[in-house]
Amino acid sequence: xxxxxxxxxxxxxxxxxxxxxxxxxxxxxxxxxxxxxxxxxxxxxxxxxxxxxxxxxxxxxxxxxxxxxxxxxxxxxxxxxxxxxxxxxxxxxxxxxxxxxxxxxxxxxxxxxxxxxxxxxxxxxxxxxxxxxxxxxxxxxxxxxxxxxxxxxxxxxxxxxxxxxxxxxxxxxxxxxxxxxxxxxxxxxxxxxxxxxxxxxxxxxxxxxxxxxxxxxxxxxxxxxxxxxxxxxxxxxxxxxxxxxxxxxxxxxxxxxxxxxxxxxxxxxxxxxxxxxxxxxxxxxxxxxxxxxxxxxxxxxxxxxxxxxxxxxxxxxxxxxxxxxxxxxxxxxxxxxxxxxxxxxxxxxxxxxxxxxxxxxxxxxxxxxxxxxxxxxxxxxxxxxxxxxxxxxxxxxxxxxxxxxxxxxxxxxxxxxxxxxxxxxxxxxxxxxxxxxxxxxxxxxxxxxxxxxxxxxxxxxxxxxxxxxxxxxxxxxxxxxxxxxxxxxxxxxxxxxxxxxxxxxxxxxxxxxxxxxxxx
Numbered sequence: 001x002x003x004x005x006x007x008x009x010x011x012x013x014x015x016x017x018x019x020x021x022x023x024x025x026x027x028x029x030x031x032x033x034x035x036x037x038x039x040x041x042x043x044x045x046x047x048x049x050x051x052x053x054x055x056x057x058x059x060x061x062x063x064x065x066x067x068x069x070x071x072x073x074x075x076x077x078x079x080x081x082x083x084x085x086x087x088x089x090x091x092x093x094x095x096x097x098x099x100x101x102x103x104x105x106x107x108x109x110x111x112x113x114x115x116x117x118x119x120x121x122x123x124x125x126x127x128x129x130x131x132x133x134x135x136x137x138x139x140x141x142x143x144x145x146x147x148x149x150x151x152x153x154x155x156x157x158x159x160x161x162x163x164x165x166x167x168x169x170x171x172x173x174x175x176x177x178x179x180x181x182x183x184x185x186x187x188x189x190x191x192x193x194x195x196x197x198x199x200x201x202x203x204x205x206x207x208x209x210x211x212x213x214x215x216x217x218x219x220x221x222x223x224x225x226x227x228x229x230x231x232x233x234x235x236x237x238x239x240x241x242x243x244x245x246x247x248x249x250x251x252x253x254x255x256x257x258x259x260x261x262x263x264x265x266x267x268x269x270x271x272x273x274x275x276x277x278x279x280x281x282x283x284x285x286x287x288x289x290x291x292x293x294x295x296x297x298x299x300x301x302x303x304x305x306x307x308x309x310x311x312x313x314x315x316x317x318x319x320x321x322x323x324x325x326x327x328x329x330x331x332x333x334x335x336x337x338x339x340x341x342x343x344x345x346x347x348x349x350x351x352x353x354x355x356x357x358x359x360x361x362x363x364x365x366x367x368x369x370x371x372x373x374x375x376x377x378x379x380x381x382x383x384x385x386x387x388x389x390x391x392x393x394x395x396x397x398x399x400x401x402x403x404x405x406x407x408x409x410x411x412x413x414x415x416x417x418x419x420x421x422x423x424x425x426x427x428x429x430x431x432x433x434x435x436x437x438x439x440x441x442x443x444x445x446x447x448x449x450x451x452x453x454x455x456x457x458x459x460x461x462x463x464x465x466x467x468x469x470x471x472x473x474x475x476x477x478x479x480x481x482x483x484x485x486x487x488x489x490x491x492x493x494x495x496x497x498x499x500x501x502x503x504x505x506x507x508x509x510x511x512x513x514x515x516x517x518x519x520x
Contacts, residue, residue: 055101055104055105055111055155056097056104056111056153056154056155057153057154057155057211057487058094058097058153058154058211058217058378058379058485058486058487059090059093059094059097059115059116059119059151059152059153059154059379059485060151060152060153060154060379061086061090061119061123061148061151061379062147062148062150062151063376063379063380064083064086064127064130064145064148065083065086065268065432065433066374066380066384066432066434067144067148067432068083068130068142068145068431068432069430069431069432069434069435070139070142070431071134071139071431072134072137072138072139074137075133075134075136075137075139076431077270077271078133079130079133079134079431080268080269080270080271080272081269081271081272082126082129082130082133083130083268083269084268084269084272084275085126086123086126086127087269087275087277087483088277089119089122089123089126090119090151090483090485091277091337091483091484091485093115093116093118093119093151093485094217094484094485095337095338095484096114096115097111097115097153097485098216098217098338098484100114100115111153112153115153116151116152116153119151120149120150120151123148123149123150123151124146124149127145127146127148127149130145131145154379211487212474212477212487213321213477213479213487213488214321214322214323214340214341214477215321215335215338215339215340215484216338217338217484217485217487217488218479218487218488218489219321219404219474219477219479219487219488219489219490220474221469221472221473221474222403223403223404223474223477223479223488223489223490224403224404224405224406224467224469224474224477225400225403225404225405225406226405226406226408226469227390227391227394227398227400227405227406227407227408227411228408230398230400230405231398232397232398233397233398233399234395234396234397234398234399237357238357238358238442238443238444239357240355240357241357241358243358243359243360244355244356244357244358244359244360244444245355245356245359245360245361245452245513245514245516246355246513246516247354247355247512247513247514247515247516247517247518247519248352248353248354248355248512248513248517248518248519249352249353249454249508249509249512249513249518249519249520250350250351250352250353250518250519250520251284251304251305251306251309251311251351251352251353251520252304252305252306252351252520253283253284253302253303253304253305253309253313253349253351254283254303254304254349255283255345255346255347255348255349256281256282256283256303256345256346256349257345258286258303260281260282260283260286260303261279261280261281261282261317261328262279262280262282262288262289262290263275263276263277263278263279263280263331263332263333263334264276264280264288264289264290265280265290265496266288266289266290266291266292266498267369267371267429267433267496267498268371268433269290270290270291270293271290271291272290273290273332274290274332274333275290276316276333276375277332277333277337277482277483277484278316278317278333278337278339278375278481278482278483279316279317279328279333279334279339279343279481280314280315280316280317280481280496281314281315281316281317281345281346282312282313282314283303283304283313283314283349283351284302284303284304284309284310284311284312284313284500285297285300285301285302285310285311285312285498285500286300286301286302286303287299287300287301288300288312288314288498294366294367297310297312297367297498297500298310298500300500302500306505306520308501308502308504308505309500309501309502309505310500310501310502311497311498311499311500311501312496312497312498312500313349313351313458313495313496313497314495314496315415315417315458315460315493315494315495315496316375316480316481316482316493316494317343317344317480317481318343318344318413318415318462318478318479318480318481319339319340319341319342319343319344319478319479319481320341320342320344320464320476320477320478321340321341321476321477321478321479322341322342322476323341324341324342325340326340326341326342326343327343337483337484338484339481339482339484341478341479344462344463344464344478346460346461346462347412347461347462347463348459348460348461349458349459349460349461350458350459350460350461351456351457351458352456352457352458352459353454353455353456353457353509353513354454354455354457354513355452355454355455355513355514356421356440356444356446356452356455357440357443357444358440358443358444358445358452359444359445359446359452360452360514361452361453361454361510361513361514362423362451362452362453362510363453363506363507363509363510364423364453364454364499364501364506365423365428365499366428366499366500366501366503366506367428367498367499367500368423368428368429368437368453368497368498368499369428369429369433369496369497369498369499370419370420370437370456370496370497371433371434371494371495371496371497372386372417372418372419372420372494372495372496372497373385373386373387373417373492373493373494373495374386374491374492374494375482375483375486375492375494376483376486376492377486377489377491377492378485378486378487378489378491378492379485379486382401382402382491384434385401385491386417386418386493386494387400387401387402387415387490387491387492387493387494388400388401388415388416388417388418388493389401389403389404389405389413389414389415389490389493390405390413390414390416391405391407391408391411391412391413391414392407392411392412392414392461393410393411394407394411395414395416399416400490401490401491402489402490402491403490404477404478404479404490406466406467406468406469407466408466409466412461412462412463412464412466413461413462413464413466413478414459414460414461414462415459415460415462415493416457416458416459416460417456417457417458417495418455418456418457419437419455419456419457419458419495419497420437420438420439420455421439421440421446421452421453421454421455422437422438422439422440422446422447422450422451422452422453423436423437423450423451423453424436424437424438424449424450424451425449425450425451438450440452454509454510454513456497458495464478480492480493
């Protein structure tokens with residue numbers, strides 16, 4: 001188990017909260033802080049909008065956790081704790097970036113000297129600790145770790161999904177959508193209102209400033225697209241052959257009506273409070289937090305109708321950025337880390353396990369952990385992206401990875417996930433929480449040495465009204481929670497699963513799927 005690292009509260013976070021929340025008026029409207037005022041104020045008689053537009057939009061750091069795929073078991077707890085500290089450092093650096101715009105406009109070297117260089121120094125210390133922990137238990141820390149301490153600034157004009165390949169972890173479901181035009185939307189980095197007043201209207205519904213969004217860190221107009229204007233892009237699924245497994249098994253676990261939330265992630269940051277830096281919805285296992293372990297999971301209550309399913313299913317919440325302050329406005333992982341707006345409860349959360357087109361499935365190991373997608377695609381790129389956004393009535397035609405859909409009247413937003421369906425046959429987890437599982441190829445085959453397991457698929461349906469996009473302005477935007485420096489991009493969507501099925505129910509699932517039945 002990793003060290004209990006509790007998030008240090010920097011005074012910079014307080015300034016960020018002021019930027020994102022400001023003052024509630026009568027519980028309804030919101031007066032926004034003039035977060036990006038420095039981008040628009042006169043400086044010695046000159047308007048500094050142009051200078052601010054050239055500033056850094058976010059911070060890009062190598063993802064040490066994803067690259068570190070070989071860590072001795074004895075060192076994993078400590079290494080996970082140190083990786084959580086690296087995330088904490090990036091969050092603090094982004095908060096400093098977001099709250100020093102005036103200084104950046106006056107000094108072109110401010111970001112490098114006052115943010116990136118100290119960040120590199122801090123990361124070097126933690127990376128050295130990671131190396132020490134690996135070597136201490138007889139492992140050999142890779143030499144390339146030293147090259148992962150340097151972070152860079154992504155400028156506003158370059159900060160967007162454009163230029164990234166549409167690919168990633170889409171093998172398990174529909175192909176990703178090409179990045180479609182947002183119908184005259186603003187530059188994805190600067191925001192639609194970058195040259196307008198940074199003060200938002202009281203309803204909080206439409207202003208775009210800096211990096212856009214209610215908290216100044218996204219989304220922006222170009223992150224949305226009218227789904228009716230996107231060409232069909234869903235690939236035909238592989239046909240199920242005679243050796244395949246055509247059955248399904250469904251588990252009904254509710255929609256988190258009991259409001260189980262936290263900002264932990266026990267898979268990637270065990271023992272670390274606020275390890276996710278954003279809020280998760282949970283269904284199924286009711287004891288999932290940073291300090292849970294396998295014994296905790298096995299003894300827990302479950303929200304699933306079939307009590308043999310104590311698995312944990314969790315995903316980042318979606319919020320409407322309409323000026324509303326939700327319960328976590330002043331909390332770590334919430335407003336303090338620029339995740340703001342009105343939390344939306346799903347109307348439907350459909351959990352289904354399906355088979356393989358080319359093979360019979362084997363039982364998942366107890367406590368198997370799977371993460372699908374990548375919460376850091378804004379800075380990592382799309383190699384591990386597995387976001388699928390669509391609208392009811394369009395799911396068989398259009399799936400989007402890099403943009404949020406604007407659904408027509410009578411249709412509403414849908415998030416779907418198709419998890420990795422191949423298992424290495426040995427490990428319930430891996431050092432980077434990825435390499436013990438994999439996606440099948442386009443024909444449905446698992447790589448040599450991997451076994452087909454029941455593939456978890458999830459469909460989350462919402463009921464909120466569509467945002468409006470007019471003249472490059474997005475009003476009542478919605479966005480998935482995330483790390484603050486990831487700017488609430490659609491591609492950062494992800495989902496997590498810990499298998500806590502009883503042996504009897506897992507065997508029933510496998511038999512149902514292999515025999516072509518549809519079971520619950």
